[in-house]
Amino acid sequence: MPCHAINLLLFTSQRKPAVLKGIDLGTCTTTWTVDYLSRTAGSKEVKIHVSTVPQMDFLRKNFVYRTLPFDVFVRRAAEVKHNEYFISEDEKYYLRSLGEDPRKDIADIRKQFPSLAEDIQIPEYFEKEQFFSSVFRISSAGLQLWTHYDIMDNFLIQITGKKRVILYNPRDAPYLYLAGTKSKVLNVDNPDLEKYPLFMKARRYECSLEAGDVLFIPALWFHNVISEEFGVGVNVFWKHLPSECYDKTDTYGNKDPTAASRAVQEKAYSTNYE
C-alpha cells in the first residue's frame, strides 16, 4: 500500500477532518475551464439554487430552485453580473447535482456526467461496496452554504476555485441551534449572540481549500462553506459503517441513521476526542 494511503487510513480511522494536498486527481485540475465544462457536459438540464444574497438560508428559504442547461448554468455561475437572469442581475448560483430521479436515484457523476467523470480520479481509500454517491458542487463567487452535517464520511474534492470551510465537532451540537441537520446560525463570522448565546461555546475549526485540495469531512462533523471564487468541486460520500445502518430511502446522505448506528457514531466522538 502506498504511504499516502496508509496515512489516510490512519486519519480516517481517527475521525478528524484533514486537508490532503498533492493527491493525483486526474486531468480535471488542468482541463476544467468554463469552456471545457460547457462543451463537454453540454445542455443536460440541472436543478440549481438561485439566490439574490450570497448567504443561502435553507430554513427560511431565501433562494429559489430553477432549471438550466448545464452549459448555460456554468457560464452564469462564473460571471458576476448577468445579462439573462431569474431574479436579479447579480444573483448567485449553486449546483448540488442529483440523481436522475432524486427521490429514487443517488447522485453519481459517472452516471449523470459520464464524459466529465472520466477526467477525475477519485481517491479510492474505501472499498467499492462502500461508495455511496459523487456530487457536483458548483458555486458562484461569494456563495455561502449553511452549516450542516451529513451522516457519511466524505471527501470534498476542490477541483477549481478557492473555498473556506468552517467545521465544528459533533460534540458541539448543543451550541449550534440545530433544526434537523442544519444550524440556524447563518452568520458564523458575526453571529447574533443575543439570539444564539451558546454559539460562543462552539469551537471553530477553519481551513482554506485551494484548487486540487481534498478535505476529509468525517460523518456528523458540521461544515459551513464559502466559495471565495467561482469553483467546481465534487464530493464523494461513502459508508463507513455496515450498510444496514443506513436508511435505504436516503438519496442525499443526510437522513439520520438508525438509532443504534447513531449511538455507534457518537460514541466514536466521546471516546476519540479530547
Ligand SMILES: O=C(O)CCC(=O)C(=O)O
Ligand atoms: O463545497 C460545498 O459546496 C459543500 C460541500 C458539502 O456540503 C459536502 O461536501 O458535504
Ligand SMILES: [Fe+2]
Ligand atoms: Fe455537506
